[in-house]
Amino acid sequence: MPELPELNPVIHGKLRLALLSLLMGVEAAEFTWLREKTGATDGNLGAQLMKLEEAGYVSVEKNFVMRKPQTLYRITDAGRAALAQYVAALKELLGSAI
Amino acid sequence: MQDETNKEALAERLELIENMIAQGRRSTTRWAWTCVLWGVAFYVAIAWSTGLFGGPIWGRHYMAWPITMTVTWLVNWALARRMRRSAKAPMTTVSRAIISIWVAMGISMFALLFPLGMSGRASQQVALAVVSTMLATANAASGILLKWPAQFACAVVWWLAAAASLFGSDAQSMIAFMVAIFLCQIVFGIYAMILESREQRRHGAANA
Numbered sequence: 001m002p003e004l005p006e007l008n009p010v011i012h013g014k015l016r017l018a019l020l021s022l023l024m025g026v027e028a029a030e031f032t033w034l035r036e037k038t039g040a041t042d043g044n045l046g047a048q049l050m051k052l053e054e055a056g057y058v059s060v061e062k063n064f065v066m067r068k069p070q071t072l073y074r075i076t077d078a079g080r081a082a083l084a085q086y087v088a089a090l091k092e093l094l095g096s097a098i
Numbered sequence: 099m100q101d102e103t104n105k106e107a108l109a110e111r112l113e114l115i116e117n118m119i120a121q122g123r124r125s126t127t128r129w130a131w132t133c134v135l136w137g138v139a140f141y142v143a144i145a146w147s148t149g150l151f152g153g154p155i156w157g158r159h160y161m162a163w164p165i166t167m168t169v170t171w172l173v174n175w176a177l178a179r180r181m182r183r184s185a186k187a188p189m190t191t192v193s194r195a196i197i198s199i200w201v202a203m204g205i206s207m208f209a210l211l212f213p214l215g216m217s218g219r220a221s222q223q224v225a226l227a228v229v230s231t232m233l234a235t236a237n238a239a240s241g242i243l244l245k246w247p248a249q250f251a252c253a254v255v256w257w258l259a260a261a262a263s264l265f266g267s268d269a270q271s272m273i274a275f276m277v278a279i280f281l282c283q284i285v286f287g288i289y290a291m292i293l294e295s296r297e298q299r300r301h302g303a304a305n306a
Contacts, residue, residue, distance in 0.1 A: 014114065021115045025122025026188035033188055037121055065183075083115075090112050094105060 005089035008082055010055045015040055015048045020057060020083050023075035028061070031071045049073060057082055127187045128298075130290030132174055137283025139170035144276065163215060171204065196240050203236040223263050223271045230260035230278060237282065248289065252282035 011017050018038050023029060035045050052058045057079030061072040075083075145151060146162035207229065214220045220228075234256030241250030259278035263271030 012111075014111075017111060018114055018118045021118030022122040025119045026190050027194070029122075029188040037118075087112070087115060090108055094108050094112070 005092050007089055007093075008086050010051065010057065011082055011086045013048065013051075015044065016052055017086075019045075019048060019052060019073075020075060020079055023058060023073060024080065024083060028072045028074045031073070034073065052079070055082075122188070123190050123192065127182060127193065128291075128294050129178075130287050130294050132178070133283050133287030133290060135174060136170060137279050137287060139166050140279045140283065141276070142166050144272070160215075164212060167208070171208075192243060195243055199236050199239045199243075203232050207232055222268050223266070226263040226271050226275045227260040230256045230263065230275065233278075233282070234260065248286065252286050255282050 011020060015038060019034060022034060022037055031045070031049075034040075034049075035042065038045065040048070049058065049060075053060055055078075057076060059074050059076050061074070063070045063072065143163050143166035146166065147159050149159060210228065211225065214225060214228075234253045237249055237256060238253035241247070241253060255278050259274045262274040266274065
């Protein structure tokens, strides 16, 4: 019997998966935009983004725009690869029906 | 039963990925107003240059195009910057590609038409054909990128206007140009604004 692939636990969390997927489609995104799209609270969003940052899947850039702080998040190459692997594993687990 | 539940959860994850990638790529920046703005600017420049306006400043017909185009470019830049900041919309690869097409086209137009106008080495027909062809190229490229037949149709109208201006008289070439402005800047711009509002309402409701 062939061995089933394991799903990456860092990405598997729903909010982290949503964040990584959102970042796949854009060059960089502000914290406020990610909050608006996911509907998450500031605390939860910050914590999940930190986990993704620690795993090396997103990079953070802090700037000041017109004296206001701006935090930009970008998906890294490792993040793209991890998400691609995760999708491949998901499809394999779900079988050829998808 | 347990197996079915697991499969459902996994399929839900896959759907979440697809939805989120699509949401990220969907631009929320409103840009259709720029179409209408430039259409109105073209009409103002034409009216000014043909002596439709009176008065000491409006009497200087040679200043019509340089001043109208420069002021419109500044207004466009300031409003777009302000809207982009307030919307906090992230840049996508497609939006960067489209912006670069229009910025490059705008710079080319300024770089070519200012010296052309000052040197007086081109007739009105040739100048209008050049402007129409440039607008057709930018519309065609954007239409292909966005997979939007309506914008590609605008490119066809501009190409036809360019060809018509080379075969017609001064008056006929101007009429062809004005018709193209009406269809591709004003009508298309308003149509795009309606689509943007509908999209915004639909997704605003979906997010709420």
